Amino acid sequence: MTGQHPVEIDTSRPHPARMYDWYLGGKDNYPVDEAMGRQMLALDPRVPVMARVNRAFMHRATRWLAGRGIRQFLDVGTGIPTEPNLHQVAQRIAPxxxxxxxxxxxIVLAHAAALLRGTDEGATEYLQADVRDPDAILEGARKILDLTEPVALSLIALLHFVPDEDGAHDLVGRLLAALPSGSHxxxxxxxxxxxxxxSKAATEKLKAAGVTLALRSREEFTRFFDGLDLVDPGVQVPHRWHPELGEPVAGQDDGVIPGYGAVGRKP
Incomplete structure (x- = not known):
């Protein structure tokens, strides 16, 4: 694995990746994560459904991309491994x-070995880096990926933890600028x-616990795709993006899931 350095797991305050793991029914979380997760549930009981919907969207988008010839994937904000992982979905179609x-x-680094069990024909690697440092991400990715060939850049349930003052749109633009035509x-x-x-109540509770949540409008979300060609059906509530490519998530039709999903192609 590239980019490793000594780190300590802070269990004194909740962490989004561990809360996400708790929502998905995982065991790689701590009491502080469960406590905050339960507070979020009290505000909106659909939060665990949203976590599963995000995973299902990633599965469907990966199937769609692999089925159309994409053979390289850069997944930023991976989270704690939950099978099937992205490489398993992609390599079932394209070994x-x-x-x-x-x-x-x-904590993701601690479980990264589970992310590296891919096919002999393909390759999987884990990079310890932050989305706020796109240069480090691209430097590490170049050791495994050929950035002269199309790459699928995946940012699932990540950017709402990157506030505007950190330049979320600019960070995505810098990553995309290094990828060639035909990337997604x-x-x-x-x-x-x-x-x-x-959403306002949830944002305030998370902020008090040290977690920044930048909820963006449809217009602000769509800006991430400036200069790209949106894949049909465009910006959608995540479970409405090509539902035929995967199994439905229980509870996803109980009202509107509060999020957006989309895939765009770089011309």
Missing amino acids: DARVVYCDNDP LVVTHATADFTPEE
């Missing part, structure tokens, strides 16, 4: 697919468009 995972959470951007993102009161 020669090459996948680089990237995350800045030390895959994003899901939470929004307050459908549940403004619940």
Whole structure:
């Protein structure tokens, strides 16, 4: 694995990746994560459904991309491994697919071995880096991926943790600028468009616990795809993007899931 350095896991305050793991029914979380997760559930009981919907969107988008010849994937904000992982989905369709995972959470690093069990024909690698440092991500990715050939850049349930003052749109633009024509951007993102009161309360609770949540509107979300060709059906509530490519998530039709998902192609 590239980019490793000594890190310690902070269990004194909740962490989004561990909360996400708790929502998915995983065991790689701590009491502080469960406590905050339960507070989020009290505000909006659909939060675990949203976590599963995000995973299902990633599976469908990966199947769609691999089925159209994409053989390289850069997954930033990987999170704690939950099978099937992106490389498993891609390599079932294309055994020669090459996948680089990237995350800045030390607990993900601790479980990275589970992310590296790919096919003999393909390649998988884990990179310890932050989305706020695109140069480090690209430097590590180049050791596994050929950045002169199309790459699918995956940012699932990540960018709502990157506030505007950190230049979220610019960071995505810098990553895309290094990728050639035919590359794709895959994003899901939470929004307050459908549940403004619940979302405001959740944002305030997370902020008090040290977690920044930048909920963006449909217009702000769509800006991530400036200069790209949106893949049909465009910007959608995540579970409405090519539902025929995967199994439905229980509970996903109980009202609007408060988020957006889309895939765009670089001309």
